[in-house]
Amino acid sequence: xxxxxxxxxxxxxxxxxxxxxxxxxxxxxxxxxxxxxxxxxxxxxxxxxxxxxxxxxxxxxxxxxxxxxxxxxxxxxxxxxxxxxxx
Amino acid sequence: xxxxxxxxxxxxxxxxxxxxxxxxxxxxxxxxxxxxxxxxxxxxxxxxxxxxxxxxxxxxxxxxxxxxxxxxxxxxxxxxxxxxxxxxxxxxxxxxxxxxxxxxxxxxxxxxxxxxxxxxxxxxxxxxxxxxxxxxxxxxxxxxxxxxxxxxxxxxxxxxxxxxxxxxxxxxxxxxxxxxxxxxxxxxxxx
Numbered sequence: 001x002x003x004x005x006x007x008x009x010x011x012x013x014x015x016x017x018x019x020x021x022x023x024x025x026x027x028x029x030x031x032x033x034x035x036x037x038x039x040x041x042x043x044x045x046x047x048x049x050x051x052x053x054x055x056x057x058x059x060x061x062x063x064x065x066x067x068x069x070x071x072x073x074x075x076x077x078x079x080x081x082x083x084x085x086x087x
Numbered sequence: 088x089x090x091x092x093x094x095x096x097x098x099x100x101x102x103x104x105x106x107x108x109x110x111x112x113x114x115x116x117x118x119x120x121x122x123x124x125x126x127x128x129x130x131x132x133x134x135x136x137x138x139x140x141x142x143x144x145x146x147x148x149x150x151x152x153x154x155x156x157x158x159x160x161x162x163x164x165x166x167x168x169x170x171x172x173x174x175x176x177x178x179x180x181x182x183x184x185x186x187x188x189x190x191x192x193x194x195x196x197x198x199x200x201x202x203x204x205x206x207x208x209x210x211x212x213x214x215x216x217x218x219x220x221x222x223x224x225x226x227x228x229x230x231x232x233x234x235x236x237x238x239x240x241x242x243x244x245x246x247x248x249x250x251x252x253x254x255x256x257x258x259x260x261x262x263x264x265x266x267x268x269x270x271x272x273x274x275x276x277x278x
Contacts, residue, residue, distance in 0.1 A: 015232075027194060035232045037196035038276045053104035053278060056160055056167075060195050 001047060006069045009047070013040055022066040030065075040068060048075035099211045103277025106167060106201040108156040108208070111148070115157050118166045120144045122189035130251060131226060132187050153182055154212075158201040167192045170205040172218075180216045184209065199233075200277045207272070210265055217242075217262045223249050224256040238271045239263055 001009075003022060011020050014030035026032045032040065040062070041054050054075065062068045101108045111119065122128055124138050139147070149155070155171035168188035175182035184206060188198035206218055219242065222230055233239045239261040247255035263271075 033229050033232050034194060034196045034199045035236070035238075035274075035276075037194075038200055039232075039274060041196065042274060042276055051278065055162060056105040056192075056195070056197060057162075059105060059197070060191065 001072070003066075003069050006072060007065060009043055010040065010065055010068065013043070020065060022064070022069070024065050025063055026065065026068065027063075037062065044068065044072045044075065048072050049078055052078065099208045100204060101208070102161055103200055103204055105161065105197055105277060106204060107159045107161040108170065108201065108204055109159060111155060111157045111169070115166060116141070116145050116148070119148070119157070119169055122166070122168065122187065125189065127193070128187060128189050131223065132185075135249070135251070154209075156205065158186075158188070158197070167197050168201060170201055172205075172209055175213075177213070180214055181219060182209065182213075182215060183219045183221060185220065199229075203268075203271050203276060206263055206268055210268060217264050220261040220263070222259045222261055223251075224259065225251065227259060230261060233271070234261075236270055236274075238267050240267065 007020050007022070010026075010030065013036050014020065014026075014032055015036075016029065016031040020030060024030050026037060026040070037059070041059055045051055045054055052075070054071065058071050058074075062071060120141050123133060123144065129138070130136050151173045153172040153175040155169060155173075157169055158167045159165060160167060166189075168186060170184065170186050172182050172184045184202070186198045186202040186205070188195070188201075192198070209215060209218055220230075220239070230239055234241065240263075241259055242262045243260040245258040245260075248258040249256045
């Protein structure tokens with residue numbers, strides 16, 4: 001999934017999605033609250049790894065749309081059966 | 088005796104992808120105290136700006152509490168926050184619950200993830216009909232999507248109840264019941 005499609009996923013969750021940009025801040029600019037952030041995390045987990053969990057240190061890095069997309073890309077590269085702790 | 092039914096019992100879930108709930112021990116008291124009296128938690132949560140001493144904090148930590156847990160990281164054991172059930176009314180089957188997350192975990196989503204674990208735990212252990220949350224108006228934005236998804240309902244509003252930052256704020260009473268909790272569970276957060 002490319003960045004444009006990923007931004008579509010985010011806009012489906014955001015309450016303020018009119019001018020979503022890669023540098024848009026998830027909370028301040030797009031209105032995502034804590035539960036929305038977790039819904040986005042779950043979407044990334046499902047789409048990138050088929051359901052393997054995102055560790056909390058990666059969740060803490062998700063400030064912008066671009067941050068979330070880079071995490072999606074990183075998780076998509078996880079070898080199957082690899083431990084989260086190695087990343 | 089129905090031993091088959093007992094054998095099929097599933098223990099309550101105490102860990103999700105990013106949060107592990109465990110009992111609070113004396114070794115946790117300094118970290119919980121620091122979290123409680125450090126901004127912004129100090130202004131927004133239990134002490135509303137007051138700074139009790141450590142001994143007073145410890146003495147009141149379990150006052151009025153039905154149960155509470157430290158929320159910790161499953162990977163390094165660091166304390167993320169605290170969940171508390173209080174003012175339990177076992178005659179009328181309801182209680183209040185709160186969640187507090189401090190420092191680097193603020194606005195990370197981990198508070199909601201842990202709170203979801205905790206509310207499931209409360210409904211597992213007791214025959215509650217509703218669990219109430221006291222939400223200050225300045226924190227209301229953290230619950231908006233939960234309200235929109237039908238996980239929480241507004242049960243009441245106490246107008247101009249809290250004073251902070253030079254102005255009066257309402258306090259809202261939200262509620263979650265077993266049916267609305269399933270809407271949270273269906274999101275599969277933290278699996």
